[in-house]
Amino acid sequence: MFCDGERLSFCMRSGKDAISPEPCPTGSTNNPVSCHQDRCGFGEAACCRTQKPTCRWNLSAPVVSGESYQGGESTGTGSCSAPSSCGDFGVYMSLGSSSSDSCSPSSGGSNFNFRIERPITAGEVIPMTDPRVDMSYYKEGRSCFSWTGTITIVRDVPNWAVSMDVTCADTGKGDLQVKGDFSGDI
Numbered sequence: 001m002f003c004d005g006e007r008l009s010f011c012m013r014s015g016k017d018a019i020s021p022e023p024c025p026t027g028s029t030n031n032p033v034s035c036h037q038d039r040c041g042f043g044e045a046a047c048c049r050t051q052k053p054t055c056r057w058n059l060s061a062p063v064v065s066g067e068s069y070q071g072g073e074s075t076g077t078g079s080c081s082a083p084s085s086c087g088d089f090g091v092y093m094s095l096g097s098s099s100s101d102s103c104s105p106s107s108g109g110s111n112f113n114f115r116i117e118r119p120i121t122a123g124e125v126i127p128m129t130d131p132r133v134d135m136s137y138y139k140e141g142r143s144c145f146s147w148t149g150t151i152t153i154v155r156d157v158p159n160w161a162v163s164m165d166v167t168c169a170d171t172g173k174g175d176l177q178v179k180g181d182f183s184g185d186i
Contacts, residue, residue: 001046003035008048030063030158031185032152033071033103041073052185055080057093059180063157064095068184075082082158082184085157090115091182096136112178114164128166137176144168144176 001010002018009020011015027033031050040047049072055068057080066076074080077160078095117132124134129149149166161183168176 002042003037004048006035008035008046023105027051027070028158028186031070036072039069039072039075047072054082054091054186055091055182055184057180057182059178061177063180064093070186077168080182080184082186083157083160085186088115088117089120089153089156089160091162093138093182111139112137114151116153120153120156122153122155126151126153128169135166137178139176142173144170144173146170154181154183160184 001008002011004018006023007020007139008024009018011018017034025033025048027050031052031054033048033050036049037046039049049069051065052069054070057076057078058065064077066074066080068074068080068082071083077092080091080093081089081153083089092111094111095109109131112135112184113131114135115159116126116134120126127150128135133151135145135147146169147166148169149164151166152163154161161181163181165179166177167174
C-alpha cells in the first residue's frame with residue numbers, strides 16, 4: 001500500500017498496475033482524515049487515518065501511556081476509543097499485555113470503560129457516586145463496578161480531555177485504580 005495524493009493505493013499481484021479506489025474519507029474539521037505512511041497498524045505501509053490521535057492516555061495507575069488514531073494504529077500500551085459527539089460521554093480502553101502470550105490469564109491485560117450521561121460542563125468535577133457515572137474494570141479475572149474518587153471534565157468533544165483519580169470501592173480490591181488523563185480529537 002502507498003499514498004497517491006489523498007488516495008490509498010495498492011499494487012496488484014503482478015506489481016505492474018496500481019489500484020487507487022476512493023479517496024480517503026474527509027473526517028471532521030477538527031481532525032481530518034488523510035492518507036499517511038506512518039502509524040498505520042497491522043504492518044501496513046500506508047493507511048487513511050486521522051491526523052491527530054482520537055484518544056491519548058497517560059496514567060500513573062496502571063502505569064501506561066499511548067495514543068490511538070481512527071483508521072490507524074495505537075502506540076504505547078493498549079488502545080482506546082474516543083467519546084462520541086452525541087449521546088453519553090463514554091470511553092472504552094483495552095490494556096493489552098507486553099507478554100508474548102496475550103491469551104494467558106496471567107498476561108496482565110485489562111480493560112475498562114466509563115460513561116457519563118450528558119450534559120457535562122468543562123471544569124466539572126464529578127464524584128463517582130453521581131448517578132450519571134457508570135464505570136467497569138476487569139483485570140486478570142477480577143472486576144469492579146463500584147468506585148470512589150472523581151472524574152474531572154477538562155473539555156468536551158471535539159477536543160476532549162478528562163482527568164480521573166478513582167479507586168475500586170469493593171472490599172479487597174483497592175489495588176484496582178485508574179489515575180491519570182485521557183484526551184483526544186474527534
